[in-house]
Amino acid sequence: MDHQPRQHTAHQSHDHRDPRAGSPGDRRPAGLGSPGQRRGRSTAGNLLAVWADRVAAVTGIPARALIAYGNAELELRATQPSCKISWATLAGIGRIESNHGQYGGAVLQADGYPSKPIIGVPLDGSPGVKAIPDTDGGRYDGDPNYDRAVGPMQFIPGTWEKWGGGYNPQQIDAAVLAAARYLCAGGRDMAGAQGWWSGVLSYNNSVSYAQKVFGLADSYAKAAQVVRVS
Secondary structure (H helix, E strand, O other), rough: OOOOOOOOOOOOOOOOOOOOOOOOOOOOOOOOOOOOOOOOOOHHHHHHHHHHHHHHHHOOOOOOHHHHHHHHHHHHHOOOOOOOOOOOHHHHHHHHHHOOOOOOHHOOOOOOOOOOOEOOOOEEOOOOOOEEEOOOOOOOOOOOOOOOOOOOOOOHHHHHHHHHHOOOOHHHHHHHHHHHHHHOOOHOOOOOHHHHHHHHHHHHHOOHHHHHHHHHHHHHHHHHHHHHOO
């Protein structure tokens, strides 16, 4: 899923870590800044909301987006525990891709949809842009001629068909969960240096992109260390 360059400006990180370095937040003490363990459905939902509100206060990430990032970590922890993907990595990607569902003045609503669709530039082969002829008949991106990256996590329609589970790529919970599953594909360990860099580079094959994700994810994880939810 390499859909660069984006129509929006990525967060400018000054973290120039070597791809052989560790994964973001890999020195974080266990249990700190985490959305918590799965419990009963209602209990887990309440705890996740409390966690999201508290992490929002220290990171500036909208709480509604944090619910999506945290829920994806919990879901993958339950269904693919060997992957160990973190909410912070997903948040780093979400910040670059769409400013957490807020690109272009959009507001992330309570139902997880941005107030207006987030759609990238046409992938028409113009300078610096891949050429990807239409694969979805404009179903997701409204373009019958060329594909465009769509939604808060900027999926190309063809990739969304494989990983989106039939849901709408504009809905942030569905988009983040699909991104988590994509990053965890092939038994990848997202807690180790090799697995983390391999996963993020599979999302966008650009070292500078991965460095920006790393810097953002690491800063989010460290900021959230003070958060506890009991």
